[in-house]
Amino acid sequence: MRKWLAEHSFLIVVMVSLLLPIVFMIVQSQGRNTNPTLARRLSVGVASTAQQGMNSVFGGFRSFFSNYIFLVNTNKENQRLVEENERLVGEVVVAKNLAVENAELRTLLGLGEARRDMDMAAGVVISRELTPFYRVARIVVKLDGDAELKKDQAVMAHLGLVGRVVAAANKTGDVMLLTDGRSRVAAEVLGRGILGMLIGAGRQDESMARLQVGVNEPLLENGAVVTTSGHDQVFPRGVEIGYITNAEKSLQAGPFREYDVSLSVNPGSLSHVMVVTEIKKDISPAR
Known part of the structure; x- marks a missing residue:
């Protein structure tokens, strides 16, 4: 039991922080006095503070995951651009080599035409x-x-x-x-x-x-x-x-x-x- 409580202590604290103000508000609403008591005001303040804290936490998680997904997509696009650039560079090198070989072959063919003695x-x-x-x-x-x-x-x-x-x-x-x-x-x-x-x-x-x-x-x-x-x-x-x-x-x-x-x-x-x-x-x- 202690091990389970130790592992889930953070979740327990969060749940208690959310439920306790609600319990206070229910109890106070059943009373005959319509004026807000100190306990009720305290419970409302605690609930408001807990809600803001949870909004901040979940908002932070939501922002983190949004940024993570954006970075993953950016990395994938960068990788695609790198691969595309490597492919284009390879094609340019091949084209240059072919151009040099074609020029050399044309020159050699000209040599064959010039030397009719062989x-x-x-x-x-x-x-x-x-x-x-x-x-x-x-x-x-x-x-x-x-x-x-x-x-x-x-x-x-x-x-x-x-x-x-x-x-x-x-x-x-x-x-x-x-x-x-x-x-x-x-x-x-x-x-x-x-x-x-x-x-x-x-x-x-x-x-x-x-x-x-x-x-x-x-x-x-x-x-x-x-x-x-x-x-x-x-x-x-x-x-x-x-x-x-x-x-x-x-x-x-x-x-x-x-x-x-x-x-x-x-x-x-x-x-x-x-x-x-x-x-x-x-x-x-x-x-």
């Missing part, structure tokens, strides 16, 4: 291998359409040469980039008639190559454009490779002089490439 097939970059310095060391491409990849096929982008296929299986193959220490490309300096060999620097921390020319050739200046010469029978002639940089730091290595070459194509930015499936030696590229 047959090319479009491919997509499906994998990249990174160095510990987050440089792209190797890419894997997959051809679209009916063409098949073969070893030693040249790989190009709209900005220039990328590398060559070193391993292939049906439509998928590994591409050795120009930065690879094993890479060799017969090259020439555009407009200078200087022939040489482009050698991959093989460095993991930078995307560079070196142009090796005869030591008796005229000195080259920064910005001189390096292209393929076609003498290796692997890469078609006239494909841009890069340009000479740090010419003042060129080094002599025996009968050769070596220049640093900054490459035109950043393999980290590639999503689509063109693979040279055949070189037509009797046709000049369209201009």
